[in-house]
Amino acid sequence: MAIPRIVVVGGGAGGLELVTKLGHKLGRKKKAEIILIDRNSTHIWKPLLHEVATGVLDSGLDEVSYQGHSKAHGYKFQRGTLESLEREEKQLTLAAIHDANGTVLLPSRTLSYDYLVLSLGSVSNDFGTQGVAEHCHFLDSPQQAEKFRRDMLDTFLRFSANGDKCERQQLNVAIIGAGATGVELSAELFDASKMLHSYGFSSLEDRQVKVHLIEAAPRILPALPERIGKPVAKELTRLGVDIHTDTRVTCADERGITTADGTLIEADLSVWAAGIRAPSFLSELGLSTERNHQVKVHQTMQSIDDDAIFALGDCASCPQPDDKRVPPRAQAAHQQASLMVKNLRAAMDNKPLKEFVFKDHGSLISLAHFDAVGSLMRGASARSLFIEGRLAKFFYASLYRMHQMAIHGVIKTGMTVIVDGLNRYLRPKMKLH
Secondary structure (H helix, E strand, O other): OOOOEEEEEOOOHHHHHHHHHHHHHHHOOOOOEEEEEEOOOEEOOHHHHHHHHHOOOOHHHHOEEHHHHHHHHOOEEEEOOEEEEEOOOOEEEEOOEEOOOOOEEEOOEEEEOOEEEEOOOOEEOOOOOEOHHHHOEOOOOHHHHHHHHHHHHHHHHHHHOOHHHHHHOOEEEEEEOOOHHHHHHHHHHHHHHHHHHHOOOOOOOHHHEEEEEEOOOOOOOOOOOHHHHHHHHHHHHHHOOEEEOOOOEEEEEOOEEEEOOOOEEEOOEEEEOOOEEOOHHHHHOOOOEOOOOOEEEOOOOEEOOOOOEEEOHHHEEOEOOOOOEOOOOHHHHHHHHHHHHHHHHHHHOOOOOOOOOOOOOEEEEEEOOOEEEEEEOOOOOOOOEEEEOHHHHHHHHHHHHHHHHHHHOHHHHHHHHHHHHHHHHHOOOOOOO
16 A cells, blocks of 8 residues: 655745654655655755845855755655646646756656645735836845845945045945845845955945835834834944835836835845735645735645645745734744644544644844844733843844754754854855855
């Protein structure tokens, strides 16, 4: 008798943690065949992409090879992009993979499943704003973050080419969206400009870099408590960030950003970090989805259309007892991955599935090396604990270490911490090439 096959599409934070745990509990013991599908060959923790974008983090050192990781953790990996789904036959089709010249590397393939988990994360939502797709950078993937980094270095180099004239120049950066990504990127850009100047890569000083942070809501970090947003706004203002709240962007072009009142904010680099949505093709799979393409699921994380299909993370619209939806946050995906392991095992044994209830452990914002602010232990039965400074930075760094422990284990994560500490002395503080 063939063992069940569990196919997970999407190797983000939730997806990779899920297949790692399934591989340990089922794959190694031959109780199920676990297959991970992702269009990329490597994984990097998405909350770090703003650091990749500024060169503070070298993605080549921190990315995880799915192929190598799968060998060590009891699951299989197939590179590919989900193209279509046949629910009655329990089959999915993966699109062909081409090289840069258009040559087919892997033809289109079909893959059967007993249980399917969609963990495709989210992408930026430009709401169809004119010119954004053509003139703004996005930070949804390592490739996009690397593209921004290269353009950032080229822009700094171009502004430095004029020698003494550089004293009268100003490099303008516009970041649309003052959520966590936009806020953290604003601070990282000032840090990056200082390091580029110290290494002699750029003659621009940080006072010659003007960052515009643009937010349509009345305040920055609108999804987080106001007592986090206020000190963050104060620190960003101290750094020199020009914060524009209650400001809606209507157009982007080669000159910069145009707002609803007709004001042109000049920008040499523009980044769109406002709003998220699930990948649009999810609405083409024959499953019920929200307007933002999130798959509608029960609280057990099963699709409302098919009990054999699950969804977690940012691509899932999961209801909660308070009639709200699970927020699109990394800690939610982590919690869902843990419960998903139990629910998949229960489904295989024809046992009742548990309902997911999100537990908010708080929020943390890091402003490069300048500061960190956040709240911990937020919940219905206890007030949140406001923290900042070194303690907040410690807890912020621990979030990534927790993810590493989930996919690598304690020993390897401990060794990684040591290597990262040594690299602070052995390598430049930012990627300059």
